[in-house]
Amino acid sequence: MSLDRRTVLRAGLGLSGASLLGGTLTARRAFAADATLPAALVDAAKKEGKLNVITLPRDWADYGELMDTFSSRYGIAIDDANPDGTSAEELQAIRSLKTQSRAPDSVDVGPSFAVTGAAEKLFQNYKVATWNEIPDDLKDPSGLWYGDYFGVTSFAVNKAVVKNVPRTWADLLKPEYKGMVAIGGSPLKAGEAFGSVYAAALANGGSFDNIAPGIDFFGKLNGAGNFNPVKCDTGTVVTGQTPIAIKWDYLNLAIRDGAAGKAEIEVLLPDGAPPYGNFYCQAISVYAPHPNAAKLWMEYLYSDEGQLGFLKGYAHPIRFTAMLAAGKIPAELMAKLPSADAYKGVKFASEAQSTAAKTVLADMWPKVVKLGG
Numbered sequence: 001m002s003l004d005r006r007t008v009l010r011a012g013l014g015l016s017g018a019s020l021l022g023g024t025l026t027a028r029r030a031f032a033a034d035a036t037l038p039a040a041l042v043d044a045a046k047k048e049g050k051l052n053v054i055t056l057p058r059d060w061a062d063y064g065e066l067m068d069t070f071s072s073r074y075g076i077a078i079d080d081a082n083p084d085g086t087s088a089e090e091l092q093a094i095r096s097l098k099t100q101s102r103a104p105d106s107v108d109v110g111p112s113f114a115v116t117g118a119a120e121k122l123f124q125n126y127k128v129a130t131w132n133e134i135p136d137d138l139k140d141p142s143g144l145w146y147g148d149y150f151g152v153t154s155f156a157v158n159k160a161v162v163k164n165v166p167r168t169w170a171d172l173l174k175p176e177y178k179g180m181v182a183i184g185g186s187p188l189k190a191g192e193a194f195g196s197v198y199a200a201a202l203a204n205g206g207s208f209d210n211i212a213p214g215i216d217f218f219g220k221l222n223g224a225g226n227f228n229p230v231k232c233d234t235g236t237v238v239t240g241q242t243p244i245a246i247k248w249d250y251l252n253l254a255i256r257d258g259a260a261g262k263a264e265i266e267v268l269l270p271d272g273a274p275p276y277g278n279f280y281c282q283a284i285s286v287y288a289p290h291p292n293a294a295k296l297w298m299e300y301l302y303s304d305e306g307q308l309g310f311l312k313g314y315a316h317p318i319r320f321t322a323m324l325a326a327g328k329i330p331a332e333l334m335a336k337l338p339s340a341d342a343y344k345g346v347k348f349a350s351e352a353q354s355t356a357a358k359t360v361l362a363d364m365w366p367k368v369v370k371l372g373g
Helices: 039-048 063-074 087-096 111-119 191-203 212-223 234-239 249-258 291-301 304-312 320-325 351-368
Strands: 050-054 077-081 106-109 146-158 181-183 244-248 265-268 277-285
Touching: 039 063, 039 291, 050 063, 050 087, 050 106, 050 291, 063 077, 063 291, 063 304, 087 106, 087 111, 106 111, 106 291, 111 191, 111 277, 111 351, 146 191, 146 234, 146 249, 146 304, 181 191, 191 212, 191 244, 191 277, 191 351, 212 351, 234 249, 244 249, 249 265, 277 291, 291 304, 304 320
Parallel strands: 050 077, 181 244
Antiparallel strands: 106 277, 146 244, 146 265, 146 277
């Protein structure tokens, strides 16, 4: 969720691995989103006047501000359906609503779901103006889908409820964390939760080719009574309903900021395990009722401005390497991120590995993590 962290945050990421280093940089001003866009596309999108997106929480990767800016700039109303949904529900919306005007124009899904959608011919080809700056490993070569940002699995801990902050995956099994540990939904449906299981696998003797130890870990966590099946979010963490949340770093960092004055939240990458990262992907529906607005939305998200918007929301933009080399990353944004040292050795699964893991998860999870009696 690739990138090379030169100077400030180096992220050389192929889908199979990456390393991150630290440093400093003076940034240049980002260019406007439509600086090099064909006027015909902008005009056609404005004429459509609407964009249907789906499952974009406003506090996820700065999507709230991104949507507001796009809508205001181009006069295009945005309908964000099911903002707290899952990648699986996004694909299902394309299938079930394909003949309706409220059908999704674009989706933001985990890579395994992007591969599924492409295989089902749910997406249309489109390459943004900055296409060449998206790493080859993180996009479909024909333009059916393309990575937009990435994150790393982390812990967020409400220190008012949790007296001893867990520092490792093994710590989560301690009796003192009874009913406290939660993830971002069902790993069978949500890419974020799927990533939590993958991260647990890497921390417990598994690999990208073997997710089973991660499933077994959650089975033990559930058996110990520590796993809380409630989908964690800002509200559940701050109120203490799910005081230990396993989520992408950019989501947990946003929770930390949003909790200021209400609760002290510590965000950390667990010790003793390789950081697990994953990227998300944009795609335009083949049935998009507003195809030009969807293309303009893609251009905006992959412009310097859009990519810096993701970074403002603590998600690392997919064009990070090229933008860093060009001096386009503001130092003040980089200063708000965790130490680069915490990200050293971050790993990413390949498409084939993620797809295979998803199959194993679908078979094992209901048998190993028995919820609801």
